[in-house]
Amino acid sequence: MSQKQIDILQRALNREKAARKQAERILEEKSAELFKITQKLKESNEKLEHLVSQQTSQLQGVFENIVDAYVVIDLLGNVLKMNDAAIDLLGYNIENEKVNLLNLSHPEESERVSKSFQDLLNTGFLTDFQVRIITKDKQQKLVHINSSIIYDDGIPFAAQGIVRDITRDKEAEKQLIESENRLSTLILNLDSGILLENENREIVLTNKKFCELFQIPVSPDQLKGMDCSNAAEQNKIFFENPEEFVSRINTIIKNRNTVLGDELTMIDGRVLERDFIPIYKNNFYQGHLWSYRDITLKKNYRQSIESEKQKYSNIIANMNLGLIEVDNDDVILFVNQSFCKMSGYEERELIGKRGSDVFLTKREVDIIKDENQKRIEGKSNSYELSIKNKDGKIRHWLISGAPNYNINGKVIGSIGIHLDITDLKSLELQKENLLRKLAKSNEELQDYAHIVSHDLKSPLRSITAIITWLKEDYKNIIDESGMQNFKLIENKLEKMDNLIDGILSYSSIDEKHSKTQRTDLNETIENIKNTIYIPDHITVQVKVKLPIINVDPIRIQQLFQNLIGNAISHIDKEIGIIEINYIKNPNFHQFSVSDNGVGISKDYHKKIFEIFQSVSDNESTGIGLSIVKKIIELYKGEIWLDSELGVGTTFHFTIKK
Numbered sequence: 001m002s003q004k005q006i007d008i009l010q011r012a013l014n015r016e017k018a019a020r021k022q023a024e025r026i027l028e029e030k031s032a033e034l035f036k037i038t039q040k041l042k043e044s045n046e047k048l049e050h051l052v053s054q055q056t057s058q059l060q061g062v063f064e065n066i067v068d069a070y071v072v073i074d075l076l077g078n079v080l081k082m083n084d085a086a087i088d089l090l091g092y093n094i095e096n097e098k099v100n101l102l103n104l105s106h107p108e109e110s111e112r113v114s115k116s117f118q119d120l121l122n123t124g125f126l127t128d129f130q131v132r133i134i135t136k137d138k139q140q141k142l143v144h145i146n147s148s149i150i151y152d153d154g155i156p157f158a159a160q161g162i163v164r165d166i167t168r169d170k171e172a173e174k175q176l177i178e179s180e181n182r183l184s185t186l187i188l189n190l191d192s193g194i195l196l197e198n199e200n201r202e203i204v205l206t207n208k209k210f211c212e213l214f215q216i217p218v219s220p221d222q223l224k225g226m227d228c229s230n231a232a233e234q235n236k237i238f239f240e241n242p243e244e245f246v247s248r249i250n251t252i253i254k255n256r257n258t259v260l261g262d263e264l265t266m267i268d269g270r271v272l273e274r275d276f277i278p279i280y281k282n283n284f285y286q287g288h289l290w291s292y293r294d295i296t297l298k299k300n301y302r303q304s305i306e307s308e309k310q311k312y313s314n315i316i317a318n319m320n321l322g323l324i325e326v327d328n329d330d331v332i333l334f335v336n337q338s339f340c341k342m343s344g345y346e347e348r349e350l351i352g353k354r355g356s357d358v359f360l361t362k363r364e365v366d367i368i369k370d371e372n373q374k375r376i377e378g379k380s381n382s383y384e385l386s387i388k389n390k391d392g393k394i395r396h397w398l399i400s401g402a403p404n405y406n407i408n409g410k411v412i413g414s415i416g417i418h419l420d421i422t423d424l425k426s427l428e429l430q431k432e433n434l435l436r437k438l439a440k441s442n443e444e445l446q447d448y449a450h451i452v453s454h455d456l457k458s459p460l461r462s463i464t465a466i467i468t469w470l471k472e473d474y475k476n477i478i479d480e481s482g483m484q485n486f487k488l489i490e491n492k493l494e495k496m497d498n499l500i501d502g503i504l505s506y507s508s509i510d511e512k513h514s515k516t517q518r519t520d521l522n523e524t525i526e527n528i529k530n531t532i533y534i535p536d537h538i539t540v541q542v543k544v545k546l547p548i549i550n551v552d553p554i555r556i557q558q559l560f561q562n563l564i565g566n567a568i569s570h571i572d573k574e575i576g577i578i579e580i581n582y583i584k585n586p587n588f589h590q591f592s593v594s595d596n597g598v599g600i601s602k603d604y605h606k607k608i609f610e611i612f613q614s615v616s617d618n619e620s621t622g623i624g625l626s627i628v629k630k631i632i633e634l635y636k637g638e639i640w641l642d643s644e645l646g647v648g649t650t651f652h653f654t655i656k657k
Contacts, residue, residue, distance in 0.1 A: 069163040072150075075121065077102035080158060089143075089165055091136030106132035106140065120159060124149040130166070142167045193292035199285050201228045201253075213272065213292055214238065240265045252276050256285060263295075270296045322397075322418035325404060330354045330372055333413065342397075342420050344390030359387040361394075375403045375414035384421070396422045464493050519553045521546035521560075525580060528561045538568055538576030546582050549589055549655065551635065559631045560593070562624040563651055567595035570649070588637065588654040599645040609639070628653075 069086035073079050079099040082090070092099045105113040109131050120126040125148045132142055147161025193210030197203060206220045214235055216223070232249040236242035245264065252259050259276040266272065275291040322339030326332050332350045340347055343359065350358065356368050364385055371383060380402040389395050400417045471478070471486055478486070522545065529540055549556075560580075567578045573596055583590040600608065609629040628651075632639050636656040643649040 069165075070160070071101060071163060072158055072160045073101050074158055075156065076100070077117065086163065089135070089141075089163065090133075104133045104135070106134055108132070120147060120149065121156070124151075124156070126161070141165055142170050191293070193290075195228075195290040195292075196287065197228055197290070198287040202226065203228060204287065210292065213294065238266050238268075240267055253288070256288070263299075270294055271299050322420075323415070324355065324418065325413060325415050326355055326372075327413040328372070328376060328411070330356050330368065332358075339418060342389075342395075342418060343387075359389075361386065361388055371399075371401055372414065375401060376411050378403050378411060395420055396425045460493055464490065467493075515552050515554075516550050517553065518548055519551050519556055520548045521556065524553065524557050524560060528557060528564060532561060532565060532568075534568060535576070537574060538571055538578065540564060540578045541580070543579055543581045546580070546591075547589060549657075551655065555631050555634070559628050559653075562628050563593040566624055567593060567597060567649070570597035571595055572598050585654070588656055590652065590654045592650050592652045594648060594650040596648040599647055600641065600643040600649050601645060602643075605641060605643070 067085060069089045070083045071079060071086050072081040077100045079092075079094050079101055082092075082094060087093055090099070090104065102113060102117060113131060116126055116129055116131075127146050129145045129147075130142060131145065132140060134140055142165075144164040144166045145161050147159055149156045150158040150160055190207055190209055193213045194205065194207045195203065195210050196205040203223050203226045206223050208220060210216070211218065211220060211223075215238075232246045236245050239245040248262070256278045258278065259274075262274040262276075264272040264274055271294070273293045273295045275289075277289045277291070279286045279288055320338055322342045323334075323336040324332060324339050325334040332353055332355055335347055335350050340350070343350070345358070356365055360368060364387070367383070367385060371381075374381065380400075382398065382400045385397050385399055387395055387397055398419045398421045401414050402416075403411045404413045404415050406412045467486055467489055471483070475483075522542065525540070525542055525546065534540060564578060564580075568576070571578075577594075577596050579592075579594045581592045581594070583592075608625050610626060629639055632653050632655065637654040639651065639653040641649055641651045
């Protein structure tokens with residue numbers, strides 16, 4: 001390296017050293033300046049805290065006991081002090097956490113809060129400011145704030161304010177407004193005419209009904225502020241006694257006392273009811289309220305009720321049923337003449353007495369206690385009671401009891417209608433005895449029928465056997481005419497045997513010996529077709545599928561078998577047809593059995609169901625259809641027929657489901 005280069009390098013190093021020393025000097029100066037600033041800031045903060053403490057200590061006694069929240073903040077919104085009410089409201093405590101009041105506002109209120117805080121800094125105060133805030137526990141509240149700047153020697157250094165929770169107040173105010181609106185709407189649409197006047201008799205409020213009642217052809221709003229001093233004179237033409245109407249209004253207004261239920265009759269026949277209510281505030285008269293109601297229908301109804309009441313009072317007093325009214329303790333309040341006659345007591349002997357003490361034997365007391373309890377519970381019913389009348393005789397009463405209510409719907413006792421059924425009870429007892437005797441007689445009669453049947457059939461069988469022997473022993477001697485006579489005797493004996501069987505079957509049909517079970521009628525008809533003799537030229541047809549019903553299978557087979565047998569015996573055509581049909585019915589099973597036989601004259605449509613009645617001279621006993629009718633009646637059904645001579649007959653019958 002040359003000397004020149006070394007000199008250049010040395011000069012560069014010297015310049016760098018000089019620059020470094022200058023930088024160190026500047027840095028020392030800046031550090032000293034920064035230290036001074038820091039010290040001043042520290043002194044300023046200490047002074048601020050001292051001033052805040054000094055200012056708030058002056059108000060300590062006032063704000064520690066203030067009901068509303070009191071808060072002191074610095075000029076950046078940081079809370080420096082708050083009282084217990086503020087802690088309760090906001091949920092924060094600055095002793096253990098930092099709080100900035102500006103950050104508590106609702107997000108939607110941020111811009112408005114910033115502007116208002118700037119106004120506070122500019123003007124030195126903020127009044128009547130309402131804002132939504134979010135407390136520590138996330139509750140949204142509406143608060144009212146009045147605040148001011150705190151100065152020291154004219155220099156602002158903090159702000160203080162009172163924060164009041166008006167959430168409930170606002171809600172109450174809202175509800176009050178809504179209530180006033182509803183009340184106003186209600187008044188405008190009331191079925192009573194309303195007129196509110198102030199102390200100078202100027203209209204404050206009226207409604208549609210008032211305008212209708214007095215035929216005022218304008219809306220209620222148009223009447224506001226109108227002077228009513230001369231209204232009575234103007235409206236007196238609507239009333240029957242116009243001068244009395246005017247003088248009455250003047251007297252009421254002069255006296256300023258509450259008047260309720262004044263009745264006014266109008267010339268068109270309507271009747272109004274009027275109320276007057278004076279209005280006072282702090283003992284000063286503020287005006288009055290008139291209320292008018294159209295009670296024409298009510299008055300007519302009341303008069304009608306009074307008339308009906310008088311009419312029914314006379315009926316009750318003289319009806320042939322005993323009427324008694326008692327309270328909840330069974331104390332007698334009212335009796336009619338028939339009750340007195342039934343019991344043997346006079347009215348003065350019963351009023352005020354307990355009914356159970358007067359009439360009941362010991363064993364009946366519990367019954368009446370239970371019945372009175374039912375009345376208290378609002379229940380009505382009928383029951384029988386054995387009582388002791390004034391003569392000491394036991395009588396039987398049928399009582400229909402019902403609760404008695406007051407106008408508020410509360411049960412205050414009971415009303416009973418009494419019928420003396422002593423004679424009826426005696427007849428019932430006689431009837432029961434008679435039924436027992438009749439049942440016994442029926443059993444004896446059935447036993448007798450079986451015995452007679454056996455005793456009658458025994459000689460018939462003997463006669464039949466003798467005739468058979470005679471025919472066999474003398475067949476070579478007796479001619480054809482004799483044999484025909486024997487044949488005739490055998491036919492009569494067979495008819496007699498069938499007659500005895502029919503009588504026995506008829507007498508044994510009763511509900512007592514019936515055994516009910518589910519029975520398929522399709523199977524029943526097949527059993528009949530396989531049991532009885534059906535000639536080759538006759539067919540039995542079932543038109544629809546028959547139901548399964550709850551009956552005695554033997555009885556129902558006997559019913560259909562007799563009808564089918566009756567049809568077979570009366571078919572005179574070369575091709576005989578018997579049809580069985582079924583029709584659905586909600587309450588009954590309806591069947592029919594039709595044939596194309598000789599038909600039945602209308603004169604016999606009822607007679608054929610009577611025992612021993614027959615429409616032909618064939619071998620019929622006249623009992624079959626009687627048995628059919630008896631079985632159908634056993635199942636609470638009916639039987640009838642359609643028939644045309646020479647065409648055929650259809651028997652219809654029902655069986656109750």
